[in-house]
Amino acid sequence: MHDVAAAAGVSQATVSLVLNSASGSRFSEDTRKRVRDAVDRLGYRTNAHAKVLREGVAGMIGFIGDSVATTPFAGAIIEGAQQRAWEDGLLLLSVNTGGDRQLEAASLDTMLSYKVAGVVYAAMYHRRLEVPEALAGVRSVVLNSQDRAGRVPSVAPDEVKGGYAATSRLLEAGHTRVGMVNIETLESGLPAAVGRYEGYCAALEEAGLDVDLSLVRFGKGGEEDGYKYAMELLTSGNPPTAIFCANDRGAWGAYQAVSDLRLSIPGDVSIVGFDNQATLAPFLRPGLTTFELPFVAMGRRAVELILQDAEPDGRVELMDCPLIERNSVTHPKEMP
Amino acid sequence: MHDVAAAAGVSQATVSLVLNSASGSRFSEDTRKRVRDAVDRLGYRTNAHAKVLREGVAGMIGFIGDSVATTPFAGAIIEGAQQRAWEDGLLLLSVNTGGDRQLEAASLDTMLSYKVAGVVYAAMYHRRLEVPEALAGVRSVVLNSQDRAGRVPSVAPDEVKGGYAATSRLLEAGHTRVGMVNIETLESGLPAAVGRYEGYCAALEEAGLDVDLSLVRFGKGGEEDGYKYAMELLTSGNPPTAIFCANDRGAWGAYQAVSDLRLSIPGDVSIVGFDNQATLAPFLRPGLTTFELPFVAMGRRAVELILQDAEPDGRVELMDCPLIERNSVTHPKEMP
DNA sequence: CATCAGAAGTTATACGAATAACCAATGAGT
DNA sequence: ACTCATTGGTTATTCGTATAACTTCTGATG
Secondary structure (H helix, E strand, O other), X not given: XXXXXXXXXXOHHHHHHHHHOOOOOOOOHHHHHHHHHHHHHHOOXXXXXHHHHXXXXXXXXXXXXXXXXXXXXXXXXXXXXXXXXXXXXXXXXXXXXXXXHHHHHHHHHHHHHOOOOEEEXXXXXXXXXXXXXXXXXXXXXXXXXXXXXXXXXXXXXXXXXXXXXXXHHHHHOOOOXXXXXXXXXXXXXXXXXXXXXXXXXXXXXXXXXXXXXXXXXXXOOOHHHXXXXXXXXXXXXXOOOEEEEOOHHXXXXXXXXXXXXXXXXXXXXXXXXXXXXXXXXXXXXXXXXXXXXXXXXXHHHHHHHHHOOOOOOOOEEEEOXXXXXXXOOXXXXXXX | OHHHHHHHOOOHHHHHHHHHOXXXXXXXXXXXXXXXXXXXXXXXXXXXXXXXXXXXXXXXXXXXXXXXXXXXXXXXXXXXXXXXXXXXXXXXXXXXOOOOHHHHHHHHHHHHHOOOOEEEEEOOOOOEEOOOHHHHHOOEEEEOOEEOOOOOOEEEEOHHHHHHHHHHHHHHOOOOOEEEEEOOOOOOOOHHHHHHXXXXXXXXXXXXXXXXXXXXXXXXXXXXXXXXXXXXXXXXXXXXXXEEEOOHHHHXXXXXXXXXXXXXXXXXXXXXXXXXXXXXXXXXXOOOEEEEOOHHHHHHHHHHHHHOOOOOOOOEEEEOOOEEOOOOOOOXXXXX
């Protein structure tokens, strides 16, 4: 900057003021032009660290993921966060800890020493977790999970509403016997499993239907269980005409079961999935009607909470899971 | 740091020296202890910006991806880069540009103003690309692609060797009629398509076999083409006993074709894929034998090149694609 | 004519750490 | 007694920017 000042024949302060005062017309047009020319000629670029040193806070937001980058869905989460940050000219300083608490603490420490404007603490899957202590020292948001202690604001998908919407989609198509293959037991406490089931029940009740436990199965989220439990449901005495699979992998298993039974989707049985897994859901035949975890929107929202002025509270913000309509749902077959 | 110095009853310089001189025993044990106690008591954390300001280079590496985070495979690339960076105590300052050259330039500019130690320029898929001019100003590496101008060093998968290894795997199992369903035409110039085909030819020739063009098809990389061309090959007069599908999605299509023909894998036809797509290859039945793009290793290597002392040249470093053995390959059936 | 307002800059300082250069005290060697 | 090395520190300066506070000049005004 001193070089620029010398080249333009002014003082360093003048350069700084010309460059930063948005429109404060304190200088003559001539001087401003000389400064800008010198900047261009010398290829001057401001030193961000000197700026931060003076101003106390950096144009960076820390992003700590327990392994977000490697899980196929959730890359979108970091993408959303980054997009939103960049809209305010900020960059993401990111780390995947792989769940290593020590790495987590160390990298958080480094981030803080870089005076990040805030920290997004993102989890690979929706759960209740303990945040590292050092987070208390900065503005922070828990993403795709919830702070168990309830101190840090959180952003997570609305599983209940998602389960409700998925089930409603089938009920509205006219189904009255709607099965569910869940991804975990309720005792697991997994918000996705508990919430989607709760939504399933709520939708049935609202439609005046009882929850028939013979139509509900609890697997482990893999396609093997999807296959196994869909098979059980469809070969039972009084099979469902539609199945809500609480994740797409389970739905894939269900597809295979339906195929092995020489039935067809959606003619004989309608299927709704959950997750909109990019490498799976669009490629099944027929395309899987499913619900999307709003990763991009969640990432954006988390950064937004960091950026906003209002003092944060420990509130959990739940975000809608949009329906992705494809071709695995239709009306139930008329009974013979 | 002044506060710490005051609390410990020493000068700021002493604190700095005690904290940084690894073992330089210039101070009494007593003083050092007082300093460390004060640091703990006050929860002092060094200001990274002040340090960078003095030293000229930051403990950060820029990572620019054209949309790495959202593509399901390549999250691993950023993971590898970050891992390696952290081993040297560096963090990644990352941006996904979504291919927007303007955003790319702007974010690169910001990164440079943060005095990053280097920049990794990562592409979503392997190709030849033009790097932004500003990259010339820093140490940089092109990742998962190659600098067309040949100035910036590049790290990319060894497609030829991959295609060679895939084909060899089938030849070694005893197959002599090995088909290939490619992901693109050769005219596309796509290194993955061109290289894997070249490797396929090389392996055949080395085994003393001619390349039989009636066994080769060029699709668009989707499962529809995988289905269509596998079907063509298998229903031809003299079908192959094994097919090398140049990507896993194509292999999935081939699986469906085989299934529709009431044949079995690997009994009637062996299949080898490419990509080891995490949400697909392990879940096919039988599990797909395939090759992995070494994303983590590539990410690591790119950062390593940035970190190393030697002056870089524009060399392209090709990395091996490891075989992921599952159950889709066996000996050919004896002819009746 | 004295005064005052505004325009157009400049000077000086602070941010936090690293380090070269300096200083004071002690004890050993001659 | 004098020199000199060693130990254990301190002082002063630098990195690059932002900005509060000051200066100087030019017209305009009462």
